[in-house]
Amino acid sequence: MSGKARIGIIGGAGWLGGSIAEAILRSGLTDPDNLTLSYRRSRPDRFAASHWTTDNQFLADRSDVVIFSVRPEDWGSVPVNLERKLVISVMAGVRISALMEKHASERVVRALPNAAAEVSFSFTPWMASASVDADDRILVRKIFGACGVEDEVNSEADIDYLTGMSGTGPAFPALLAAAMMKHAITQGLPAEVAQRAVLTMLIGTGRLLERHKDSPTEIVNRFLEYRGVTAAGIEEMRASGFDDAVSRGLAAAFKKSVSMGGTS
Numbered sequence: 541m542s543g544k545a546r547i548g549i550i551g552g553a554g555w556l557g558g559s560i561a562e563a564i565l566r567s568g569l570t571d572p573d574n575l576t577l578s579y580r581r582s583r584p585d586r587f588a589a590s591h592w593t594t595d596n597q598f599l600a601d602r603s604d605v606v607i608f609s610v611r612p613e614d615w616g617s618v619p620v621n622l623e624r625k626l627v628i629s630v631m632a633g634v635r636i637s638a639l640m641e642k643h644a645s646e647r648v649v650r651a652l653p654n655a656a657a658e659v660s661f662s663f664t665p666w667m668a669s670a671s672v673d674a675d676d677r678i679l680v681r682k683i684f685g686a687c688g689v690e691d692e693v694n695s696e697a698d699i700d701y702l703t704g705m706s707g708t709g710p711a712f713p714a715l716l717a718a719a720m721m722k723h724a725i726t727q728g729l730p731a732e733v734a735q736r737a738v739l740t741m742l743i744g745t746g747r748l749l750e751r752h753k754d755s756p757t758e759i760v761n762r763f764l765e766y767r768g769v770t771a772a773g774i775e776e777m778r779a780s781g782f783d784d785a786v787s788r789g790l791a792a793a794f795k796k797s798v799s800m801g802g803t804s
């Protein structure tokens with residue numbers, strides 16, 4: 541593939557499809573004229589210089605790469621022929637074999653970004669079918685590199701697992717932050733101060749982890765060794781079942797992810 545990639549996004553009006561479109565345009569991987577997006581009900585105002593359509597076969601015909609970003613339950617009713625196209629699905633639970641069969645394509649990639657693609661900070665695991673060649677792989681890395689950090693994994697089971705873990709994006713850290721805010725408010729802290737405190741702490745945590753490259757376990761252990769206020773909190777949270785609650789939550793998310801897309 542030479543020059544700018546011709547990319548189509550089925551479901552480009554949606555949350556993730558729109559975020560991917562924004563990221564790849566910002567990165568210069570394609571230009572607006574080579575980007576086609578489809579919508580179902582109402583045409584969005586964004587990406588005015590690109591091509592919008594409700595006809596997914598038209599989108600496919602003017603693209604070399606087609607990204608599928610509709611909800612898994614809608615995928616079954618999108619009968620589009622993608623022969624000789626590189627097909628990239630970001631749909632939870634939909635298997636590579638099912639995509640190959642339904643869309644008559646041998647070159648299929650299954651990927652699982654998260655909502656932080658909107659700020660180019662998604663973690664995206666992906667896996668490719670046997671016919672996806674080296675040039676295709678470079679392009680896949682560029683697309684998801686534009687959305688954040690990408691990682692090729694060895695099995696679809698890894699993608700199913702990560703769907704419930706990293707695919708949930710900000711949800712679990714936000715759950716912790718919400719529980720902390722709730723407690724702070726019951727202790728009489730003004731809600732806006734509690735919110736500023738937890739949000740700043742979340743962002744600061746990310747930046748510190750990125751800078752020091754320590755594993756989360758190393759950081760927790762350092763606080764435990766310090767034997768101060770934080771250690772008291774960590775020990776009580778653990779004694780109250782924190783690790784077990786997280787394990788059970790991730791197991792439930794994993795189970796849900798394998799049951800999606802009508803593929804198991």
Ligand SMILES: NC(=O)c1ccc[n+]([C@@H]2O[C@H](COP(=O)([O-])OP(=O)(O)OC[C@H]3O[C@@H](n4cnc5c(N)ncnc54)[C@H](OP(=O)(O)O)[C@@H]3O)[C@@H](O)[C@H]2O)c1
Pocket residue numbers: 550551552553554555556557578579580581582594596609610611612614617618630631632652653654655656707708709
């Ligand atoms: N959002 C995330 O954080 C996230 C993370 C990982 C994976 N995913 C996966 O990404 C996919 C999209 O998720 P999302 O959150 O972006 O959902 P979403 O906001 O609901 O977007 C899906 C879009 O697909 C459109 N659509 C449905 N049928 C269509 C058709 N036949 N032709 C063209 N467009 C059609 C919908 O249009 P209407 O609005 O008109 O129905 C909607 O705009 C899902 O499969 C999900 O599993 C999402």
